[in-house]
Amino acid sequence: MSLPDRNNPYSFEAFLNQLHGFDFYADDPFLQKVLKYFATEEFVELDRKLREFSPRVSFRWRPLTDTGGNPRKLPYMEHYNAYNRRIDRIVRTAETLQLEKEIFNEGLFSAKVTSWERMAKRYLLHQLGEFGVMCPIACTEGLVALIKQFPEDHTPEVKAILDHCTEGLNNEFGIGAQFVSEIQGGSDIPSNLLEAVPEGNCYRLYGTKFFTSAIHADYAVVTAKVSGSEDVGTFVVPAWMPGDKEKEIRNNFRINRIKWKMGTAEVPTAELEYDGTLCYAVGPTNRGVANAVGIVLTLSRIAVGIASAAGMTRAAREAQLYAEFRDVFGAKIGEWALANKQVRDLVQEAQRCLAGVCKIFALFKELGGRLQPGLASDEPLEMRRRRFLLRELIIIQKLVTAYDSVDILRKAISIFGGHGVIEDFCSLARIFRDAVVNELWEGPRNVLLMQVFRDMGRAAEFYSPDQFLDDLLSGAPQTEIAELGRRALEFAAKPPFQELDKDSRRRAAAWEEFIVDVFRVYQETALREVGPEPIIGSGKMRMPEIWR
Ligand SMILES: Cc1cc2nc3c(=O)[nH]c(=O)nc-3n(C[C@H](O)[C@H](O)[C@H](O)COP(=O)(O)OP(=O)(O)OC[C@H]3O[C@@H](n4cnc5c(N)ncnc54)[C@H](O)[C@@H]3O)c2cc1C
Structure with a gap:
């Protein structure tokens, strides 16, 4: 209970200090652990580079990201200059231009940058929830890879x-x-x-x-x-x-x-x-088609996975910090069971997503960081299969994580109550809208779901579907592998997408559920391999016991 106070002293300062004092790398023990696990012997050097890089992302570039998407400052075009010459000049905010210059000048595609370094830096950058620079970064990667593929x-x-x-x-x-x-x-x-x-x-x-x-x-x-x-x-x-x-x-x-x-x-x-x-x-x-999809769009799909994990991480972290800060009905938000479970789920799903992203990236790295356009190949059978596995994992990851991140962002926003949708209070509203776009570009969900089905059929002559599934789920509990193997039989007997009758529609939806469940098991396996760790370093935690 409280008495009236016409000088209401309420302040968000304590929350803002936590939020804006957070170093995206140094204060995230889970990120360090997952990179240590998957980047293996490269980790010591990687850790050093990220500790040097992360303060620029967290403290210098983060504040610059809050203006570019402001409806009053959206990019616009000037078709003609004062001398009636057609120029189609694109006008963007000074903040976006500064971000662009500084981030591109990091030379992420230089031969001096290792693939884990590039990936981890992009994961940090994607936490900015900014596409004015990160969209062209993804596109530049595709351009570079395409040119390199054809000397x-x-x-x-x-x-x-x-x-x-x-x-x-x-x-x-x-x-x-x-x-x-x-x-x-x-x-x-x-x-x-x-x-x-x-x-x-x-x-x-x-x-x-x-x-x-x-x-x-x-x-x-x-x-x-x-x-x-x-x-x-x-x-x-x-x-x-x-x-x-x-x-x-x-x-x-x-x-x-x-x-x-x-x-x-x-x-x-x-x-x-x-x-x-x-x-x-x-x-x-x-x-x-093979080169655009197999190289350019495939790299962008990896980027969507990285961006989804980054967006989910930021959402989970900020929801957790807010749940530790704000009192509702005499206790912190995070001390109420419903909200406590909601925040824990956000953290779990963000970590599962990142673990999956890193596991797939480790496979990409193991295969030389090179993509194989199309399925035809002269490589030995085992290598052909590994490449196929990678190709399908990238497609499935894109369709699952982009979909998940919309849901996670929405749930994280709800922890903030009304403040969650106030654009200059919380960046999650912007990241939510971006997540919806991530679901659409680089292949919408249905298109990718059908692509996986078609690919598995085309690859069957060198990679039987059950062997493929066994390899994809390697390390998962045997009971789950067996159950998913049993569900796969339904689609082998009759393809799900050909007819419009009730049973075909049911089986088409079952394929979607099946693919999502397969990837969940993959992500959970990756997360188990890494092991548990908080996403906020203990020094930053105000009430760690409520998350145990
Ligand atoms: C913000 C934004 C920026 C973009 N930027 C670029 C860019 O820079 N360069 C670029 O090339 N493109 C860009 N795109 C386009 C994007 O790649 C396409 O929107 C995307 O490929 C889908 O194509 P579409 O819009 O024509 O949808 P469609 O292909 O018409 O699909 C519409 C719907 O039909 C579904 N569908 C399609 N085929 C099937 C099927 N066989 N069975 C069941 N369902 C099906 C899809 O899943 C989707 O739900 C951008 C899109 C957005 C939203």
């Missing part, structure tokens, strides 16, 4: 693009984008209509793309069909030819509109029109 296509122009994006030029790093989706379809890449007309050893593009994020980028990977062909190729397209960027003369394309989006608001996503845009083919022009 035979390294003309001086393409080599210069690669160097710009990896090692930088005059202390400035090239920024990548990826433009695949057209108005008639995003998932259905073979339906692309953009035309690539050969010109010498280059091409010129004519036509439109309808979803082009990071439109401010220097280069884009673009899918298009060579004139007269039904095959899709992948092309690297400079936004400006050398010397033209400063003059704002674009490489023969117009940006028609910047889309108004629910999430990832700080990254400008546009609709554009190519009209004789010079570009370079990278990879065979009849293998563009």
